[in-house]
Amino acid sequence: MCVLESARAMAIPERVAAKAEDMMTEEDPNCNQEGDIKQIKVSRWGPNHAGAKELAGLYTKGKRTQEVVCVYSSVFLAIFNIFQLIYHFSIENWAAPFAAALSGVVVADFLSGLVHWSADSWGSIELPILGRNFIRPFREHHIDPTAITRHDYIETNGDNCMMVIPLLAWQAFTFCIYTEERIREVYSWECFLFLLCIFITLTNQIHKWSHTYFGLPPWVEFLQRWHIILPKKHHRIHHVSPHETYFCITTGWLNGPLEYIKFWSRSEWLLEQLTGYKPRSDDLKWAKKTE
Template identity: 30%
Template sequence: MTDLISPDYHLALYALWVSLQVVAGLLIADFVSGVLHWMQDRYGGPKWPIVGPLVRATIRHHKKPRRMITRSFMQRNAPTFFISALFLAAFAALGWINVMTLTGVIVGAFANEFHNWSHRKPSENGPVITWFQDKGLIIAPLEHARHHRDGKNSHFCAVTGWMNAPLERVRFWRRLEALIRVFAKERPRRDPTVRRRPVFA
């Protein structure tokens, strides 16, 4: 029976399967970028060991978002390269190397670069990057701008931005923070760049 199915059909099924794995990898990279971004923005302190420099960088970035575009390629991306290498090592140890995990690791490694591009003007990005942003294939400036509004406590995903809407719809970050408050007795760090709203009697 399988002999009656054309090679083109098998090729189309294989291409579909690979495409689905690529999309899944992009979704995973976007989600993981959101989790790491959320942790960096909401917890820890500037004087903490190890994570302190990341917290300070977050506060500086929230004060002056476009400052990051003046940093070198390695200054922006070295942390995510290191994290992606850890993920790759874990996937290799578990025997989970496939199109999905490789897509997630490789694209996720450049999460800060996509973030960087979302703070640049089209004239600075050039036509190719701007086209990808306009088509929604990578995070666009308008989508990432949602994170920098108000409390800077939403829309954390910064690779494609695809995960932002569904996560915000189910109040994912708020619910996660509520669980941490209950079980770990920890509250999110107050961002010094966010003005406190006046409380009226």
């Protein structure tokens, strides 16, 4: 049975560590291993799972077009904005912009958790527009965790790029209309906004790297090892069924604190009381699909 190497070393909360035996190992990322014998005929998880096959088939040409447009648009805006930030940078006043930029990273990590939790726990594939286009990848990911490693840059990052386009466009607009004096006044805010957008954009790429066990560039492994971005072992905690914790997937810095205050479980309890809808019921339906 799949076993997490050291629950204590990673300071996992007890209720998470208790489920660690169900967790993926690096040698068997889809958790199909039983002792030393692979389950060859029937794959519990992975690309051969019936639900995973059906979900992968719902990726359409229209969705691909949307992703291509969003990726190129966000890259163009980000390049314009970074040049503006470099042009207006002043070494004498570096501390406030640095602190603001770091805050942007932390907020991006929280937002990654909020979006991840929302899409994992609520809604269904049948929802108009949102279902097939935005909830589908989350359902696929839980029953085929390594599918993301087979996605190219466009499919991996298209939706995140779409989310930041309004913010990057607004920032570019302000750089065009603000005076030099006004830009100096709001420079720290612009640093916060830019790093927020960049890390939101990179969230799914970082998530993909956390599922990639071979061939990563040394600098990516360095960032993972020092927990500057989401590490592999840290993210594996989320992949304990029923996937109810450690939702932050940009840096993962907030996973421990949010778990400590039971932020997600308390939010789920409140929403269930208000709506009567049980979290992750749609996710479980796809996981149980056999044909």
